[in-house]
Amino acid sequence: MSTSDGPGPELSSRLGYLLKHAxxxxxxxxxxxxxxxxxxxxxxxxxxxxxxxxxxSQQQAAQRLGIDRTTMVALLDTLQGKGLVSRHPDANDRRRNVVELTDAGRKTLSQAIEASDDAERALLAPLTPQAARHLRTALQTIVTHPDS
Known part of the structure; x- marks a missing residue:
């Protein structure tokens, strides 16, 4: 590989580049x-x-994920269309829609968690187990303390 094939050390050492490509x-x-x-x-x-x-509620779920209401509605529409979630008015507040996993949603989630864990292991495979734990811990610290 020649030096012109890759981004070069000026770019490939930059955190933004590394995070984006990871x-x-x-x-x-x-x-x-x-x-x-x-x-x-x-x-x-x-x-x-x-x-x-x-x-x-749809709003609570959007807040947990840090996404806007419109995006959450679109995601829930898709998941409801796939039979993975159901929405219904809250018994105590008819203006509020409650969102729940269906039985199919719980089964899909269980299988998808295993599959996504495998994907994460594949990404982290070049690292030692200790380095992988440190990376995850460092990223959690950054994400949970945005003002630091």
Whole structure:
């Protein structure tokens, strides 16, 4: 490989470049891993956000994921069309839609978690187990402390 084939050290040492390309690689691995279950990485995120809590409103789910209301409605429309979530008015507040996983959604989520875990292991395979743990911990710190 000649020096003109890659981005060069000026670019390939930059954090933005590295994070972007690691994310692109993970997206590719997720796409391949989740394809058999008929969902993508964003849809998996919604299913995970819904599964870990009491039935949530569309707004609560959007806040958990840090996405806007319009995007959440589109994702939920897609997941509802696939039979993975259901929406119904809240019994205590008819203005609020409650979103829940269906039985098919819970089954898909279980299978998709295993597949996405395999994708993450593939991404982290070049690292030692300790380095992989450190990377995950460092990224969690950055994400959970944005003002630091």
């Amino acid at each position: 994310r692109l690689r993970l997206d590719e691995l997720y796409t391949n891993a989740l394809r058999p279950y008929g969902i993508d990485g964003r849809e998996l995120g919604v299913l995970l956000a819904l599964a870990g809590h009491e039935p949530a």
